[in-house]
Amino acid sequence: MKRIQSGTLRALSNKEEYFETTDLQRSIRQGYASLLSGEIEMPTPFDMGALIGPILNEGTESEFRAELTRRIRRFIHNRHPPLNVDVETVERHLIRRLLRTRKGQTTLSGIGVESSGSSQDWLQGIAPWRAVRDAQKEHSSVLASLGDNTRADIPKNILSHSMASVCGTLSLVPSADISELRSALGPVRTVSERHTQRIVKYLHEHTDWVHKHKSLLGREAPRSILRQRYRAVGMTLLAIWPLKEAIRKWMEDNPTTHLRYAMGQIVRSGQYPSAINDTLARISLIGSGTDGRSAPAGPSGLVTWWQHSA
Structure with missing residues (x-):
């Protein structure tokens, strides 16, 4: 309980879930808000990256992993044009x-394969x-x-x-x-x-x-x-x-x-x-x-x- 209360992620029940303190949630969300709003300049080459989501993390670890995998596969299969190469x-x-x-x-001749x-x-x-x-x-x-x-x-x-x-x-x-x-x-x-x-x-x-x-x-x-x-x-x-x-x-x-x-x-x-x-x-x-x-x-x-x- 001390690790959970101090804001560290703690895996429980065979890593099926984890807990976050309110302060840690606020800190993470504020970081994303600063990056995505342009308040903090995104470093190269991440400034040319694509965003996937939002991906909610409100279930078990296996559910989160499955949803993350599904979103990444969808992104790859959509074949978005690359930004840094022709x-x-x-x-x-x-x-x-x-x-x-x-x-x-x-x-080779005589093996049943047509000539090119x-x-x-x-x-x-x-x-x-x-x-x-x-x-x-x-x-x-x-x-x-x-x-x-x-x-x-x-x-x-x-x-x-x-x-x-x-x-x-x-x-x-x-x-x-x-x-x-x-x-x-x-x-x-x-x-x-x-x-x-x-x-x-x-x-x-x-x-x-x-x-x-x-x-x-x-x-x-x-x-x-x-x-x-x-x-x-x-x-x-x-x-x-x-x-x-x-x-x-x-x-x-x-x-x-x-x-x-x-x-x-x-x-x-x-x-x-x-x-x-x-x-x-x-x-x-x-x-x-x-x-x-x-x-x-x-x-x-x-x-x-x-x-x-x-």
């Missing part, structure tokens, strides 16, 4: 590194809009044939964050197990481990997009490979990543309009100048997708790239 700079650096790794690897094909001709002669449209049609058809439980766990649109992340990343790596795939996702394309497993399982078991193989020797985890004919959509999803939400919204707002015209209308709207420039920078990095064709220059070049095949 997301696209980080993402292009990671994509460049994955491209270099892929360029230095080869596939030309690194520059990833569109394989089809227009980007067609790659997205055809993949979405196939995806929607597969979802319609599944039960409610499986369908509920898979995003309806391939432009969703998790689908675009997994398919786009698999188009950059020759093969990967779940751990390697999540490492290659990086902070921008990140998806939880459980959801990554769910997406890969769906692509392998219910579609023909992903091939899985496991070594006959040892205990290595199964490795996933995006089939070559779907690399066009995977790379396209990476290229248009900065505009994927705009394209997705356009598709929802214009269900009967041809997807071919989406990019032109988005560019002419004038609402996404930064995302358009970031998309152009990505295509400049990964290539136009057609051998011998240079990357598009400017918004009009982006529209031409989106609409035309080789």
